[in-house]
Amino acid sequence: MTLAVDGTEHTVDVDTRTTLLDALRERLGVTSVKKGCDHGQCGACTVLLDGRRHLTCLSLAVAHDGAEVTTASGLGEDDELHPxxxxxxxxxxxxxxxxxxxxxxxxxGALDELKEGHPSHVTEELEGEAEPTEEELRERMSGNLCRCGAYAGILAAVRQAAGEQEVAS
Incomplete structure (x- = not known):
């Protein structure tokens, strides 16, 4: 099967039972994708799969032959960090x-969903672009757990990226 990972195409042989997470980590050596719970509960394995956020521990690799996978390592351009x-x-x-x-x-992925007008459980208006309120961002990020409890910094970062908050001085 082939996968384009962070802009580089790879051909890899995998067993039909191999998860996308294991194909990325064990077969292709992509270590920016983390194995946390291996049950789709923590979000550590989240990547952008064909532009949409996706839990790689819940997907069989063979189901994504030809897909484009973007990890956190592949987000920036020309040695510049993604916002x-x-x-x-x-x-x-x-x-x-x-x-x-x-x-x-x-x-x-969550910010792209907001821009595209995809509602979440807490979105008040189902038509048009949802506002990146604190409640909206918390809901959209709720599938990603942080064992250290860095949620205040994570939320502030997502708000800044959404354009709602300036950099703290």
Whole structure:
């Protein structure tokens, strides 16, 4: 099967039972995707799959032959950080850093969903672009857990990336 990971196409042989997470980590050596719970509950394995956030531990690799996978490592361009990555640095949206790649990919996906007008459970108006309120951002990021409890920094980073908050001085 083939996968385009962070802009590089890879051909890999995998067993039909191999998860996308294991194909990325064990077969392709992509370590920015983390294995947390292996049950789809923590979000550490979140990537952008064909532009949408996706839990790789719940997907069989063979189901995504030809897909484009973007990890947190593949977000920036020309040695510049993606705005979400920069916001995580600006607001210390990490402690141990284990969940950070999944948090960053989830934030990018969540902000794209907002721009595209996809409602969440807390969205008041179902038509048009949802506002990036604190409640809205918390709901959209709720599938990503941080064992260190860096949620204040994570939320501040996502708000900054959404354009709602300036960099703290």
């Amino acid at each position: 979400v990555q920069q916001a995580f640095l600006d607001h210390d949206g990490y402690q141990c850093g284990y969940c950070t790649p999944g948090q960053v990919c989830s934030a990018v």
